[in-house]
Amino acid sequence: MQIRKANSSDLPEIISLLKASLGESLIPKSEELWNWKHVANPFGASPLLIAEDAGLICGVRVFLRWEFRQGDQLIKACRAVDTAIHPDYQGKGLFKNLTLSLIEELKEEGVEMIYNTPNAQSSSGxxxxxWEKWGKLPLKMHFNLNLGKSKNLSQSSDWSSITGLIQKIEKTEFDSEQIQTNLVSGYLHWRYVSCPLFPYDFVSDGESYLLIYRIKEGKIGRELRIVDFFQLADFGKNEKKQLNTRLKTIQKNESVRFTSYSGLKFTNDLPIEMGIMPVMSIGPxxxxxxxxxxxxxxxKDWGWSLGDLEVF
Structure with a gap:
């Protein structure tokens, strides 16, 4: 058996292995998703190792490149994401071998850390x-008690209308002491506009703030899930009032049962009105x-948003 770096010609067989090992589940296994995640990523192409036996790709291990920033300090990181072992090769230590081999390669590149949000089945491995457990993200929820019939008045967001604001946000040097995602040029478009997994929408005045959310169907009703929020220096009381008014309109039009916001920014005077329910440590x-x-x-003083940690 040989462990080697993958090349572009391996992709069709890698996708077939992902399907055979993992199935489609909620996240489709496709070349479109793979190229978005592992090739178009503005932090760089994903490091990837495969195991090959007699010409057959029997194992895949890939990390997603990421960057964090704390003030002037850049932290190179990766997120442990896709892995697949052919059913005939499972239980033989191949997953561990591939993972540790890839980590050794990352040391040579100056990658400082790997993070992920494993499920209950994979966590022990x-x-x-x-790996060490940091803990669960805090989660704030606000239930809409005046739920009416959906009016379907909300339209898909026109991301092109806030191109200037996105560029401004990515160029802004935020003064937070928390460790947050490094907003390199093109990150927000890649992460939210071109993402093939979910349709993301936004609330913004086009100048001082940007709230990114998605509507998710659930067992207890529709959820408005806030995944990221950015505010610039000229965000004030009037902008805060406008933001919350627009959010309430969306909640009503979309028949949202509850709104959720998960992350580490609750101590920073969160301007989003989320009711009186306490913050709970039940996030990812x-x-x-x-x-x-x-x-x-x-x-470390982490400042993750849900957008950094959503499963994709």
Whole structure:
């Protein structure tokens, strides 16, 4: 058996292996999704290893490149995402071998850490390979008690109308001391506009703030899930009032049962009106793994948004 870096000609067989190993589930296995996630990513192409036996690709392990920033400090990271082992090769340690081999390669590139949000089934395997539990993101929920019939008045957001604002946000040096995603040029368009998984919409005045959300169908009704929020220096009381008025209109038009906001920005005077329910630690569980970092990752001042941690 040979472990090697993949090349573009391997992609059709990789997609077939993902389907055979994982099925389609809620996330389709397609070349379109793969190219968006692992090729078009503004942080760079994904590092990828495959295991090959007698000409057959029997294992795939890939990390998604990411960058964080804390002030002037850039933190190179990866997110552990796609992995697949052919059913005939499962239970033989191939997943662990591929994962640890890829980590060794990342050390040479100066990648400091890997993060992910594993499910209950995969969490124990990651912990055995050196991952540590950071904990669950706080989650704030607000239920709409005056739920009416959907008026379907909301239209899909015209992202082209806020091109200037997006460029302004990506060029702004935010003064937060928290560690947040490095907003490189093209990040917001890649992450939200061209994402093939979910349709994202926004609320904005086009000048001082941008709230990004998606509507999600659930067992208890429609959810308005806020995934990211950016405010610039000229965001004030009038803009805050406008933002919350527009949100209420969307909630009504879309028959939203509840609105959710998960992340680490609740201590920063969140301008979104989310009712009196307490913040609960029931969001995605985050795990971290050192690669080249020397300090304690668990004690760092993280400022994740849900957009950084959504499963995709």
């Amino acid at each position: 990651y912990l055995k390979m050196g 569980e985050v795990t971290l793994r050192k690669v080249a970092a020397t300090d304690n990752l668990l004690e």
